[in-house]
Structures are given as structure tokens and as C-alpha cells.
Amino acid sequence: MDGHFTGYASLFGVPDLGRDVVAPGAFAQSLAARGVAGVRMLWQHDPAEPVRRWLSLREDARGLRVAGQLNLGVQRARELDALLRDGSLDGLSIGFRTLRARPERGGNRRLEAIDLWEISLVTFPLQAGARITAPAQAAATPNQAAATPNQAAAARIRAGIALANDIRALAHRMAPHRRAASPSTRPGPRPGAILPARSARFA
Numbered sequence: 017m018d019g020h021f022t023g024y025a026s027l028f029g030v031p032d033l034g035r036d037v038v039a040p041g042a043f044a045q046s047l048a049a050r051g052v053a054g055v056r057m058l059w060q061h062d063p064a065e066p067v068r069r070w071l072s073l074r075e076d077a078r079g080l081r082v083a084g085q086l087n088l089g090v091q092r093a094r095e096l097d098a099l100l101r102d103g104s105l106d107g108l109s110i111g112f113r114t115l116r117a118r119p120e121r122g123g124n125r126r127l128e129a130i131d132l133w134e135i136s137l138v139t140f141p142l143q144a145g146a147r148i149t150a151p152a153q154a155a156a157t158p159n160q161a162a163a164t165p166n167q168a169a170a171a172r173i174r175a176g177i178a179l180a181n182d183i184r185a186l187a188h189r190m191a192p193h194r195r196a197a198s199p200s201t202r203p204g205p206r207p208g209a210i211l212p213a214r215s216a217r218f219a
Contacts, residue, residue: 019093024149026038026079027078027145027146030145035125037127041129043132057069057084057137059138067086067137068084084135097151106147107137109138110132110135110146115130
């Protein structure tokens with residue numbers, strides 16, 4: 017783990033919960049003026065919680081693509097890195113000043129130029145699709161060979177066996193227990209195994 021991650025801090029043409037819609041090119045002026053070093057990386061938009069820096073910020077056809085690295089020498093950044101990697105945290109949110117905007121039909125506001133001054137990692141992004149897409153993995157060492165197709169298939173088989181065993185164990189726990197038969201009591205019908213419904217899916 018080295019704190020690297022990538023994602024989208026904003027998506028073009030997608031209304032956020034505040035009914036703002038960012039237009040393609042809205043960040044161009046600000047990024048040219050500030051550069052990547054002029055945009056801070058914060059936690060929950062708190063200026064007292066910087067967690068390191070952005071490595072790249074660029075517009076593509078989808079939105080504002082970002083790559084960043086947390087400072088693992090900072091306690092908060094180590095906590096965020098752990099949350100990113102177990103999937104507990106993946107939100108991104110921009111802090112900006114509006115430079116040029118116009119109203120759209122339906123009550124939305126189209127942001128055509130904005131002054132971007134910070135991007136935060138957040139629990140709940142205002143724009144639902146503004147997410148960290150992948151914590152970057154550390155490069156493999158020479159002793160860590162890439163998995164072959166046979167190894168990958170074997171891993172899937174092991175995972176399937178483990179899942180089947182978990183389902184059997186769950187069925188066993190859920191099945192009603194039979195009382196031992198006594199001379200005056202006939203045993204009842206044997207309970208059937210409880211299996212997952214045909215429509216159930218496991219992931």
C-alpha cells in the first residue's frame with residue numbers, strides 16, 4: 017500500500033444533488049492558471065485536514081479525471097488509505113467558486129467555468145458518480161509472479177467450494193433440530209435440507 021488512487025471528482029452533464037451540472041471544459045481555465053499543485057487534497061472539505069496532494073487532474077470525455085497520493089506519514093491519511101482499500105470509502109467532491117453559469121430548463125444550473133481550489137475525499141459526494149474508481153496497487157516485486165490462467169481458475173474453484181460449504185453450514189444451522197425418539201414417541205418426518213432459493217444470488 018502506497019496511498020495511490022484514481023477516480024473522477026466530477027462528471028460532465030450529470031446533475032448533482034444541488035442541481036448543478038458541470039459543462040465540458042468548465043475546469044480548463046482554472047487548471048491552466050492554478051496547475052495541479054494549486055488544488056488541495058482535503059478530507060471532508062476541512063482546511064484543517066489536508067491529506068497530501070494530487071498527482072494529475074485532467075478533463076476527459078467523461079469528466080474530471082484525478083490521480084492522487086495520500087501522505088501515509090499522516091495518521092488521517094493512513095486511516096483513509098485503509099478505508100479506500102476495503103471499499104468503505106470512495107466519494108470525491110470539489111470545492112470551487114463559480115466563474116460563469118447559466119440556468120437550464122428544469123431548474124438546473126449549468127456551470128460553464130469554475131475556479132477549482134480543492135478536491136476532497138468524502139463519505140457522501142454531492143454528485144453520486146464522483147467516485148474513486150481504483151486504489152492503485154503497489155508494483156509487484158520480482159518474486160511476485162503474475163497469476164497464470166490455471167492459477168486464476170483454481171482460485172475461482174476454491175472460492176466456489178468455500179461458498180458451497182458456507183451455504184451448507186447455514187442450512188444446517190437453520191434446519192429444525194429433531195428430538196431423540198423415546199419408547200412412547202415416534203420420530204417425525206425427517207426435515208429437508210434448507211437450500212437457497214433459486215433466485216438468490218451470492219457475491
